Amino acid sequence: MAEQDLDALLKRMARARVPRRGFLAGSGLAGLSAFIAACTPGASSSPSASNAASSAPSSEPSSGGESPSAAASPSAVAVTETEGTLLMYNWADYVDPDNIEKFKTDFKVTDFTYDTYASNEELLTKLQGGAAGQWDIGAPTCEFVKAMVEGDFIEKLDWSKLPNAALIDPQFQNFYKDADADLNNYHLPKDWGTTGISLRTKVVKEEVKTWKQFFEVAPKYSGRIVVVDSPGDVFVAPLKSLGYSLNSVDPKELGEAREILRAFAPHVLALNSDTYDAQLANEEAVLGLTWTGGIADLVDKPETADTRYVIPEDGTLYWMDTWVIFKNPPHPNSAYAFLNFIQDPAVQAKESETNRYATANTEAKKLVDPKVLADPTVFVPDDVVKSGLLEGAQDVSTDPLRQEIWEEFKSSIGKH
Amino acid sequence: MSTEAQVLTGARADGGRAKARIDRSGRWVEAWLRGHTLLVYLFLYLPIVVVVVFSFNGTSRRVTNWEGLSLKWYEFVIGSREVQKYLLNSVIVGLATGIISTIVGTMAALGLQRTPRWFRAPFDALTYISVIVPEIVIALATLVFFASTIGPEGLVTSVGWKIGFGFHTIVAALSLFNISLVLLLVRARLSGMDRTHVEASYDLYGTPWRTFWQITFPQLLPAIVAGFLLSFTFSFDDYVITTFVNGSGTSTIPLYVFGQIRKGVTPATNAVAAVMLLITLSVLIVGQLLTRRRGATGRDTSVAGMIAEQGA
């Protein structure tokens, strides 16, 4: 309990942006902090840390699942001097252009390189193939962090250089639980969203609030159902409708899920991750297992205003894209400077508005445009977040049984 | 083709005697050929028309959602240094691969005819294999190969020669398929080609160098141009190989577009396409006009004219 209170206090202080020198001096910790700074190799190698006498990087956060790792370094000091270059490897158009310009001006970065990848699998395969060491930072989806740590492709984050990390909601920072909790020291949440049910209420009159109901009405709308082409998301529906974890690799549970998918496959019109919203728009599909992207646009348009996005009440997946620093980054200072910069509440709020995904930064959330904040496809209502309905995805895509079921599903959709 | 067959068998029944009949069927065939060509070009350009129309799409996120006319994506492209860089990278990759593949492929096609059989058979096998290997497989294998040689921990790097990934790895990897493409094209052209002109030139004591440029090269030109166009086209818009062997700062337009899939592909690329189309078409039209004018006064010296004259 005491630890949590301390966390809260420290977070409040970080928010209040007390000049750290004053705060530390006042609390009589200045000497200690200077001592720690001198002892921490990571800190002394950074130019900004060495000239900031009061920087007090806390000891490495414990690997226990309880304490939020980011909040464990309240006296962190941001990197202000960069190498002038930042090499980013990311999804396309995933950072607000104005924020990039602001970063370039504020941190005197003249060469901001933005390369793009199209899937986590591609990124990981590329790293496993040996293409590491070329970029500074990236933003994979969080479940891939595990394989990236195991492959030694990403750096453990030095929280002492990321004061804004204290603003991240611990629920999201601590994506990994229990034995994997140390993995949370390798990533900094970027944004997150859900997988759910999309429907055109004009056509689908039944109540579809759960995955169970989704499968019940599926035969009625046979040939008018669109599903994202992503095994991690498709497995959510049968497993959750049965009340199992969406990350299950239990053969018995997967066997039950397989039966549901077998019955479901013939009714599917398309496996489509790119243009499912277009199919919903022209009513080629009226029911979908989809992500949130594009759905808000449909709701906004009068002709398709009957479109609804439902977060199933029997639970669903939340995904989270997260910032990582690649192993041996060519420009480590730029990397830390950017990660801290992007979590500045004002900057982060703009990110949320541009990308239309929820931020995990509690301070930034307060600054987000209320219209975006009220959009259920962007921000999930707080009570839903707290209810435990959302489950983070783990990297189980390589499980042989899951693969077999997925391959079977893929090759039997639309076939009666 | 069945139409042609019917018409033609009909014509043949009368043999050469019924000249008028043949002429009439000939007119039909001519009309059909022209109509077919027109239809194919319509087929090729129909999606491009849609692409251009959707470049004016006012949607904020997804290209497939039509939300009224707007120039915002043109503004975005003009203002976005990123997109311009991706486009420039694509052009660099396309041109470099096109030029290298065309030269290497043409040389190989010419040299291969002079090689003994024991060499040609395995070489042919390699040519076919380079076309057969699925792109994802060659992309990954090439990445592993590059990584273990010139990558950060590769063999070559360990002896102090830092090469790394970049345009050179993309172009080298893409050139493999495209060299074979050019080779096959030029060889199809060479196959059974008449050597009499070449021999005549030698008999007239033309040097081999001059003979090549004056006799052989012009005969090969259509294949060379075709090879260049195809290799430019396929490397400019390549996704799989490029995404696996690129280095920092060398993302191309297709990587950008595929990278958008997660969030929804925006009409930005439509605007890029429309601008490119505008530029290429105006270059072509101006070129065509110039050719026509020169054609009236005298010899046509443009590349277009040169290719055209080969057939005359």
Add this chain to the structure above:
Amino acid sequence: MTSPALAQPRPAATVAAAGRWRARLLTGALVAPALAWYVILLVAPIVIVVLFSFGDRGKTGGYVPAFTLENYAGAIAKPEPFFTSLQFSVIGTILCLLVGLPLAYFIATRARKRKALLIVLLVIPFWTSFLIRTYAWILILGPDGIVGFIQDLTGNTSFRILGTTWGVQLGLVYGYLPLMVFPLYVTLERMDRTLIEASKDLGAGRWATFRQVTLPIALPGLITGSILVFIPMMGEYVIPQLLGYGQTFGIGSALYLRFLEARNWPSGSAMAVFLILIMLIVVTAYVWFTNRGRTVRDVSVV
């Protein structure tokens, strides 16, 4: 490449040996770059793939050295994707030929001065991002496009092209047509008009002339074109995914699944090695079959 080095063997017997040597040097110089490319960027990666195919999958993906035949056993056990792709490729190649041959013939023999323009116009659409063009097809063939129109016209609401094999076939033909047209064009373009006239003067009809004069001349282009079209269609992944609504599971999808989603390189490699072997046999047989009876007279024109 200076002129002395290029000297051809001349009748003079005294220089014959030196000339032959020079000729060999030239041959070597011409072939060397392509050979280097093949050895470094084809043979080496293929060796890697073959090594992978006998290996084990790493814990988080990738490859661990081992020697097992399991991957091959797995590849043989599931041949369906291969046959699915085969069907698409064969039909796609035939369609490309039916569309491409008359087009190439027209450009080569009828277009005169517009030849170059028509050839360039043939590839310009392909300078637009593939994904964007495919989206355009989705719009054209979708319920708000041509298909919707046909549905309204006929009252048959179940009619559709997207999500059927025809949608995929259309996409394949659209995507690979230039690879068929260009080889046909470069061979047909060389055709001597006098041959056709001679044929006609001898009383042969158009069809006979086409069959006995035009087709044999076009044959090398036809072979090249079909190979260039057929093979990439076998491995095609995105077109079936988008225009076929993912309802077809071909060899391209299977390879992507193994290499990327499952991160099982050995299993994917075994499948790829199999594919390469089968295709090599098919292609060799095809070249041999179409060339049989022709005395291929390759002469050096350098």
